[in-house]
Amino acid sequence: MRKIAIALFCGFLIIGVALLGVRGKETTGQLRLQLVDAESGAKLGGMVRITPVDGKKPVELPGLLDRLRGLKKTEKLTGWYVVPASGAMTSLPMGKYRIEALSGLETALADREIDVIATPQTATIKLTHLFRPKEQKVVAGNTHLHLQGISKAECEEYLRQVPAADGIKVMFVSYLERAEIDKAYVTNRYPIGDLKEFEPTGVIFNNGEEHRHNFEAWGEGYGHVMFLDIKRLVQPVSLGPGITAKGNDELPLRPGIDDARNQGGTIIWCHNQLGHEDVPSALTGRLHALNVFDGNRAGTFEENYYRYLNIGLHMPISTGTDWFIYDFSRVYAQVNGKLTVKSWLDALKAGRNIATNxxxxxxxxxxxxxxxxxxxxxxxxxxxxxxxxxxxxxxxxxxxxxxxxxxxxxxxxxxxxxxxxxxxxxxxxxxxxxxxxxxxxxxxxxxxxxxxxxxxxxxxxxxxxxFEPEAARELLKQLEKARDDIRARGKFSDNAARDRLLALYTDAARDLNAQIKRRK
Missing domain, CATH: 2.60.40.10 (Immunoglobulins)
Known part of the structure; x- marks a missing residue:
């Protein structure tokens, strides 16, 4: 009898330990996240951040794409993950959490609590629209994006998820070159033109080129300019020893701009007023739009955007994000007819747009x-x-x-x-x-x-x-400053080569002075 009792006790002990072990493992709950339009119930893509109600630090969400990939995270900029329109599954330690969610710029921020338990569950988060671009026939586009330092597979996943979740409908990536460093430029591996493989995302993709010159490895030079919807690369892609680590500074951006225009491409100056050749390019009608705050907050609207407008130029404003989609920056353009790369760019060039983040x-x-x-x-x-x-x-x-x-x-x-x-x-x-x-x-x-x-x-x-003469005089000052900088920093084979380059600025100044005299 004693042996039986001992045996039963041992059996119950083993079962109890086993049950405790199982319960110990049940510390994580499966959570499916689904974002929907609060009015229609339609599924939406967006991003979420989940924080314990009794804590300040957001938790990691395994199985979801890190929305902040490629960005420098801070105490405030952390914890955001992508939720595709199809929804996403993640796992969390059991407990009470606060969920923040939004979709691009177009919805309010949803904020709710959830109790994660052992049983798998779905959190359906309703997002209220602040405005609906489709009703105004405006379409969000990003004119400037590169990715680097990630694998091709990671790049594919990023491009498939992030633009769509942000509400971007037209996405332009672009090819660029820099000696040695460009080996890590993963978006350089795509062909020029439309990228049909991304059509299932609901976003139209096109690969163009960023044509550029710097005197040094970084900083100012003749400038950076986007060529969008081109048929082939404009060569050379980058100019000057500062970027290419060879040659000289004798070739301006103008031949490349003219090549891209002859291909039917759209020409957008990058980074507001950064670079010297923006003024000659604008004065001769070679630019279709001006990008502001694409990569940083350098410059102001007063420099040089308002100056161009104040001498009678018709110049649409534009924007993008440069390296990774670090911001919500986009152009909302009013498109006529079917949405294509061409129809969107036509809307931008016609100036039927705003730029916003x-x-x-x-x-x-x-x-x-x-x-x-x-x-x-x-x-x-x-x-x-x-x-x-x-x-x-x-x-x-x-x-x-x-x-x-x-x-x-x-x-x-x-x-x-x-x-x-x-x-x-x-x-x-x-x-x-x-x-x-x-x-x-x-x-x-x-x-x-x-x-x-x-x-x-x-x-x-x-x-x-x-036409405001004061705006023209400010542009004349910039042309003179550019000539001085080129003389001081440019590398030329001889004085004749330098003077041929400087003639772009001399001719622009002469024409602008003539306009001032005609209006006296």
Whole structure:
């Protein structure tokens, strides 16, 4: 009897230990994440961050793509992961968590709690739209992206997931060269042209080229310029010993720009005013658009964007993200007809667009949309209607006329969004342009300072465009500064080669001086 009792005791002990072991393993719960449109129930792509309710540090989400791949993480910039429209499965230690979720720039930030238990479960997170680009027939595009330091497989997964989850519909990657370092440029492995393999993502991809020159390995030179929707690479891709580690500085960007234009390509100057050849290129009509804040916050709208507009140039504004998609930066362009690479670029070149990493902007002058030209026979009053809507507090909505802020409206919180509206009559005494922008110190979820700016609406009086001599004189100063810098830093085989290069700047200055004299 005693042996039986001992045997039973041992058996129960073994079972108990086994049960305790099983319970010890049940510390992790399976969680499926699904983002949906709060109104329609349609599945959405986006990004999420999950934090214990009793902690400050977000948890890792195995099985999900790190949205911050390639970026420098900080205490504030951490924990965001991609959730495709099809949803995603992850696992978490059991406990209570806070889930933050959003989809691109177009939804409010959802914030809810969940109790992760041993039983697998689904968290369906409803996202409220702040605006719907499709209803306004505007399409989000990113004109500037490269990836480096990751494998081809990791690159494929990044391109398949991140742009779609961010709400990008047209994505331009581009080929570029730098001596030795470019071996890590994984996006260089794609062919020039449309990348059909990414069509199932719902994003149109095209591979172009970044044509560039630097005097040193980094910093300023003749500049960087994007060639989009080209048929073949423009050679040489990079210019000067600073980037190529060979040769000299005798070849400007102009022949490459002309080659790309002859191919039917779209030419976009990169990095705002960085580089010397932007002014000669703009004055001769070789640029289709100007990228601002694509890679950093260098420069201001006043340099050189407003100067171009103030001498009568029609110049659309644009943007992108350069290395990895470190920001929500995009161009919303109003596309006519079927969406293609060409139709989107045509919309950009026509100036029917805004550039933003935060709020959506709307602007009309006398019911004419962004990109239009209004013809007046004489000075008079014009009605300006403007609106901004965004997830963060964009603080000030501003109407700009000829580079000067003429109307400011403070953004106010309304439910899940911040918004501001303007409806004002303005007197016009001569040719001018109007644009809408924000002024804000607020940062978005990717820890980037907010910006948003429309392309202009132009006003001509008796067929004349605006021309401000002061803006022209500022550009003349830049041309002279560029010539001095080229003389000091450029490497040339002889003086004749140097003078041929400098002739681009001399000719541009002569033509600009002639315009100033004609308007005296």
């Amino acid at each position: 935060g709020p959506m902007l709307w602007l009309s002058v006398e019911d004419r949309p962004i990109g239009d030209t209004i013809g007046l026979e004489k000075p008079g009053g014009l009605r300006i209607v403007a609106r901004g809507v965004g997830r963060q507090d964009f603080q000030k909505l501003q109407v700009v006329q000829n580079g000067k802020v003429i109307i400011t409206e403070t953004a106010t919180k309304n439910g899940d969004k911040f918004e501001a509206a303007i409806d004002r009559n303005v007197r016009v005494d001569g040719p001018c342009w109007f644009a809408l922008r924000i002024e804000s110190e607020t940062k978005n979820e990717l820890e980037q300072q907010l910006f948003a700016h429309s392309s202009p609406i132009y006003v001509e009086v008796q067929g004349n465009r605006n």
